[in-house]
Amino acid sequence: MSEASGQRRPSLRRRLLFILLLPMLLLLVIDAVITYGVALNYSNRVHDADLANDVRTLAQMFRSGEVSSDLPQEARFLIEYEPDGHNYYNVRSSKRGLLGGNGDFEQPPPPAADASPELFYSRLAGRPLRGAALSLRSPTDPSDVLTVTIAETLRDRQHRARQILLLAIPLQTFLILSVLSLVWLGVTRGLRILHPLTRRLAMREHELEPITGADVPVEILPLTRTIDGLFERLRTVLSLQERFIADAAHQLRTPLAGLRLHVDRARGSSDPAVVRDALEHIEQLTERTARTSTQLLALTRAQSPWKERSTTGDVDLAKLVPRAVEMRIPEALRAGIDLGYQGPDHPAVIHGDAAALQELLDNLIDNILRYAGEGARATVSVLPLPDQGVLLQVEDSGPGVPPEALERLGERFFRVAGTQASGTGLGLAIVQQIAQQHDARLGFGAAVGGGLRIGLQFPSASKS
Template identity: 35%
Template sequence: MIRRDSLYRRLLSWLMLPMVALGGLMLFQAWLDARQTADRAFDRLLEASTLAIAEQVQWQDGRLWLDLPPAALEMLATDAEERVFYAIYDDRGHFVTGNADLPGVDAPVAENRDTTDALFYQDIRWHDLALRLGVRRTHIEDWRQRERFEIRVAHTREGRQQLAEQLLRGNLMYIFGMALLAAITLFIAIRSALAPLTRLRRAIRARDPRTLSPLELPLPRELAELRETLNELLARMRRVRANQERFIGDASHQLRTPLAGLSARAELALRQDDPAQWHQALSAMHETSARTSRLAMQLLSLTRLDNPEYQPELATLDLGDLARRLVKRYWSDCHRQAIDLGAELPATQVMVSGLDWQLEEAVTNLVDNSRRYGATRITVRVSAAPPQLEVEDDGPGIPATKQLLMLRPFHRHSEDPDGSGLGLTIVDGIARSHGARLGLADGKAGQGLRVTLTFPEGDPA
């Protein structure tokens, strides 16, 4: 089963990843803050304990003496049942009294031994116990004796950890609440942001497949561009369909008469018994079928040229070689009809960008029109400056007032039943597809017709 990608899932993933990372950072920061807050709270208790002990130290009988009240250490006792240790040392570092021989502070702190009433904190490891040590250096407050001493108070970290966990749990509730609110807001925001896309999808799905009218749906700017792109696609499809409908209408109109003629000729021949009449009917049917085939080919060519989506890739070709090849192809047919078909070509190659089969179709239509309308001399001419492909005849020509009308489909200058009125229309379409300019003018001495395709100058693509 192929899992389809989802824009909703993709947006949610890309937005949730930074939120999860931010949530992890907030949790880590909350843990640090809880530890720091617990340390500050218990360090204040350590400070109060050392101060309470310092106030009870006296000088008696030439030595330091301490009557420690229970409240001095009870303030460090919490529900976590920490173990509390204390010790007093004289100015020379000798142990005076206490319930444990606690170590001193590190050397960087020891440099401040002369600091009066200084208080220092340090985390230590003592007898496999993790302790928080508070050290106060002070002296006896007596005008007769100012003996210096040091108070060391330490306690285990159970209370600190318990307080840090309590603070962290409180922060976790706040963080999880904010995360839940952010997630809900994110889901609603993404769904609301993608709602116009859902409306667009439903509008497209609900349309009749035969309907190519533009989409009229209010959308945000980003989706409005998609809507306009879809409308452009629908417009191209409308042009293609109109082109197909026009082709069907033109083909049915133009092919109806010759096909009906073929059917009538065949029916009439079947009623005859004379082989000569059969031969005559078959000859007429052959001519009609040839004209019908030619008409069908011209209709197909015209439809392909009129297709707005048809954009062929042009190639480099030599107009002189093209003209030479076509004259050679149609020379025998023209010679049998006593028509002088020739070519006037330059000494050098004339290179243009084009499609050889389309240009051959254009010259074929021009030569066929000249033959059909009574020309006795047809000249295919190529010139280099500017690149031109020209077909000139000495036939009846077309009056200047009707030359533009001849470019319309099915418009004929005469009532010749063999003509389809598509020849010049196809030539005009081929010229436009090559970026060439089509020109109609009288032939030499004002007789006949000269049709010129002038190509853009410059190096061919």
């Protein structure tokens, strides 16, 4: 989509920043929760220490004088004063019960006399409290144990923790923004490593050589190797195109020149016999040109690496081959050739492209009809090989091929010297290309009693 459409192009820098931003925001939230927990724990420890000191101070007042329900003004100020909350206290005697206080809150059993203060949580009118209790022996009656308890609300503790959190969040936010800025700067500078590759590509005109070099970063190697693979396929396609153009020019030049010659003959002569002869030659040359063009296209298609994977599947040669032979029997009868099929009654399945295999069979049978000669016998057979695949074999009783020419069968435009039958020399080249696509082994040899034998061994469907 163009820039004018209003949509921004994707940016690697923005994408990296957004990818990092969400986790960092999540980390900020987690860090805030942890910071608040740590601050609250610290505030609790400080307040617990103050609470224990307060209860010790109050107990010391009782040790130094007579115990009564009325506390000195200084003691009341010490206990009840809290700017952001409220403190409560009570004094209990093991013999006389509650001696005084300003709050009747729940508290655990009293600690042992003269032991360290015990801290506990309690509630008063639905409000949570934190308390400290200390037991001591009465100065006037050693058999009596006094329990001094002081409790305070949690508001001041939470307020102090929130203050610490509010101080920490701006600093943490500033650090995260600084990290994102450094990441942005680092990515911007880091992407400069791509500039040599960009310049190298910009200087190219029509070259399709690989772009992966020593200066390509490891992170984009998969991309450059994919591009190299695309270049390789493009080179193959362009090579096929150039070869097709050269082959077409080479193979079609002669028949097209012949067509023009015989057209001129027909135009320049009033003799019906000459015109008829010219038209017959035109018909033959037209058929030759059409067949050459068809086979050139078939060979190019067979050589092309761009295959539709969806066209491949399991193909039963025990069904495909007899149908292909049956379709060519009328031509074989006109050529005076006894064409037959031999194969198993059970399936002979391979993995491949049914259309390409049909093309292969058409060229094998066409090779028989053109070169076996009148009166020859030809058999197309399918033979399953246990654990080795399927053997497709074509055998005829024709004149055969000299041993020195067997190795060249399958070359483009190669024709055995002395052959009188018309042909393009492309049929077996097409067969060879399709065989390679199916991982089949192609072999040529002499048939028993003379003639030519062509064998293709396909791997079984389970091994493909």
